[in-house]
Amino acid sequence: MLDSNFIDYVKIFFRSGKGGKGSAHFHRAKGLPQGGPDGGDGGKGGDIRLRGNAQLWTLLHLKYRKHVHAQDGDPGGSALCTGASGKNEVIEVPLGTIAKDEETGKVLFEITKDGEEKVLLKGGRGGLGNTHFKTATKQAPTYAQPGEDSIEGWKILELKVLADVGLVGFPNAGKSTLLSVMSAAKPKIANYPFTTLVPNLGMVEYRDYRSFVMADIPGIIEGAHEGKGLGHRFLKHIERNALLLFLIPADSKDIKAEYKILLNELKAFNPELLQKERVIAITKCDMMDDELMGLMKKDLKSMKPLFISAVAGLNLQELKDTLWEKIKHGKEEWS
Ligand SMILES: Nc1nc2c(ncn2[C@@H]2O[C@H](COP(=O)(O)OP(=O)(O)OP(=O)(O)O)[C@@H](O)[C@H]2O)c(=O)[nH]1
Ligand SMILES: [Mg+2]
Structure with missing residues (x-):
C-alpha cells in the first residue's frame, strides 16, 4: 500500500496471562509442628483488553507491535496469601476499531465509544490453594490447583473511520x-x-x-x-x-x-x-x-x-x- 501514516489494519499475536498456581503450604510455627494447610490462591493472569480513545485516528501506533503478552498471575503464598494478579495489557485504539479472529475471520467486537473497554483474551484464573481442599476426612491436603492456562492467538484489528x-x-x-x-x-x-x-x-x-x-x-x-x-x-x-x-x-x-x-x-x-x-x-x-x-x-x-x-x-x-x-x-x- 501507499507509504502513509494512515494505518487501518494490523495483525498482532496476543497472549493473555496465565493464572498463578495455588499454594500447597502448611502452617508452621514454634510449638505447632502440625499446623493446617494455609496455601493461598494463585493470582489471576492479566487480560488483553482494547480501550477506545477518541484522540486516536489510526492504528499507526500498533504497526510494529507484533506480539503483545499480558503478565502471568503470581503463585499463592503461605499464610493464605493470594498471589498478585498479572497486569492487564490494555491496548488503546481509535473509535471504530473492529477486532477479528485471524483464523476464522469472525468479528469479535467493535469499539465505538471513548473509554469503552472490552476483553479480547481473558487472563487465566488463579489456582486454588490447598486450604480449599481440606475436608473432614482429609485434614492435610497436599494438593493445590494449578493456574488456568493463558489464551493466545493472532487477531486482526481493523479500523473503519467513524465520521458524521x-x-x-x-x-x-x-x-x-x-x-x-x-x-x-x-x-x-x-x-x-x-x-x-x-x-x-x-x-x-x-x-x-x-x-x-x-x-x-x-x-x-x-x-x-x-x-x-x-x-x-x-x-x-x-x-x-x-x-x-x-x-x-x-x-x-x-x-x-x-x-x-x-x-x-x-x-x-x-x-x-x-x-x-x-x-x-x-x-x-x-x-x-x-x-x-x-x-x-x-x-x-x-x-x-x-x-x-x-x-x-x-x-x-x-x-x-x-x-x-x-x-x-x-x-x-x-x-
Ligand atoms: N475556484 C475554486 N477552486 C477551488 C475551490 N475548492 C477547491 N478548488 C481547487 O480545486 C483543486 C482541487 O482541490 P482539492 O481540494 O485538492 O480537491 P479534492 O476533491 O480533494 O481532490 P482529490 O484529493 O484529488 O480527490 C485545487 O486546485 C483547489 O484549489 C473553490 O471553492 N473555488
Ligand atoms: Mg483531496
Missing part, C-alpha cells in the same frame, strides 16, 4: 479544500486528481460548541467499485458515515451525469450506501458569474443542491446548518 459526514466526489472536486476551511485539518490540496491518498478527518465546529466530524476520502471515479483509482479501498470508510455530502464542481462538464456516476459507484460497492441521508453541494461557485449561476440553479432544481465556494466562503454556514440539521437526529439517538 463523509465527502463523496470525483478527484479534484474540492473535497480537501472544503475540509480545510470548515475544520482545523490541513489536508494536502492541489490542482490534480488523487491529491488525497488516504482519508483525512476534521472536526467541524458548529454553533454553541457543538461539533461534528467530517471525513475527506480519495476521489471516486467510474469503476471505483471494481478497484479503479483509489476509491475502492476507501469506500468502506463511508459505510460508517451517518451522512454523505456529495461534492460536484460548478465547472463539471455535466453535473447530473457526474452525480449519477457517483451514485452508481456507491451502489455497486454497497447498495446500503444509497439508504444514507445525502446532501449535494455544487463547489467552486466563485468561478461562476451571476448569469451562469442563475441558469444552473434552474437546471439543477430537482437535485436541490447547495451552491458553495470553499475559497470565497460562499454559503458555508448554510451548508453547516443543513448538515447539522440532518446529523443531530442521529446524535440524539446515540446519546
Whole structure:
C-alpha cells in the first residue's frame, strides 16, 4: 500500500496471562509442628483488553507491535496469601476499531465509544490453594490447583473511520479544500486528481460548541467499485458515515451525469450506501458569474443542491446548518 501514516489494519499475536498456581503450604510455627494447610490462591493472569480513545485516528501506533503478552498471575503464598494478579495489557485504539479472529475471520467486537473497554483474551484464573481442599476426612491436603492456562492467538484489528459526514466526489472536486476551511485539518490540496491518498478527518465546529466530524476520502471515479483509482479501498470508510455530502464542481462538464456516476459507484460497492441521508453541494461557485449561476440553479432544481465556494466562503454556514440539521437526529439517538 501507499507509504502513509494512515494505518487501518494490523495483525498482532496476543497472549493473555496465565493464572498463578495455588499454594500447597502448611502452617508452621514454634510449638505447632502440625499446623493446617494455609496455601493461598494463585493470582489471576492479566487480560488483553482494547480501550477506545477518541484522540486516536489510526492504528499507526500498533504497526510494529507484533506480539503483545499480558503478565502471568503470581503463585499463592503461605499464610493464605493470594498471589498478585498479572497486569492487564490494555491496548488503546481509535473509535471504530473492529477486532477479528485471524483464523476464522469472525468479528469479535467493535469499539465505538471513548473509554469503552472490552476483553479480547481473558487472563487465566488463579489456582486454588490447598486450604480449599481440606475436608473432614482429609485434614492435610497436599494438593493445590494449578493456574488456568493463558489464551493466545493472532487477531486482526481493523479500523473503519467513524465520521458524521463523509465527502463523496470525483478527484479534484474540492473535497480537501472544503475540509480545510470548515475544520482545523490541513489536508494536502492541489490542482490534480488523487491529491488525497488516504482519508483525512476534521472536526467541524458548529454553533454553541457543538461539533461534528467530517471525513475527506480519495476521489471516486467510474469503476471505483471494481478497484479503479483509489476509491475502492476507501469506500468502506463511508459505510460508517451517518451522512454523505456529495461534492460536484460548478465547472463539471455535466453535473447530473457526474452525480449519477457517483451514485452508481456507491451502489455497486454497497447498495446500503444509497439508504444514507445525502446532501449535494455544487463547489467552486466563485468561478461562476451571476448569469451562469442563475441558469444552473434552474437546471439543477430537482437535485436541490447547495451552491458553495470553499475559497470565497460562499454559503458555508448554510451548508453547516443543513448538515447539522440532518446529523443531530442521529446524535440524539446515540446519546
Ligand atoms: N475556484 C475554486 N477552486 C477551488 C475551490 N475548492 C477547491 N478548488 C481547487 O480545486 C483543486 C482541487 O482541490 P482539492 O481540494 O485538492 O480537491 P479534492 O476533491 O480533494 O481532490 P482529490 O484529493 O484529488 O480527490 C485545487 O486546485 C483547489 O484549489 C473553490 O471553492 N473555488
Ligand atoms: Mg483531496
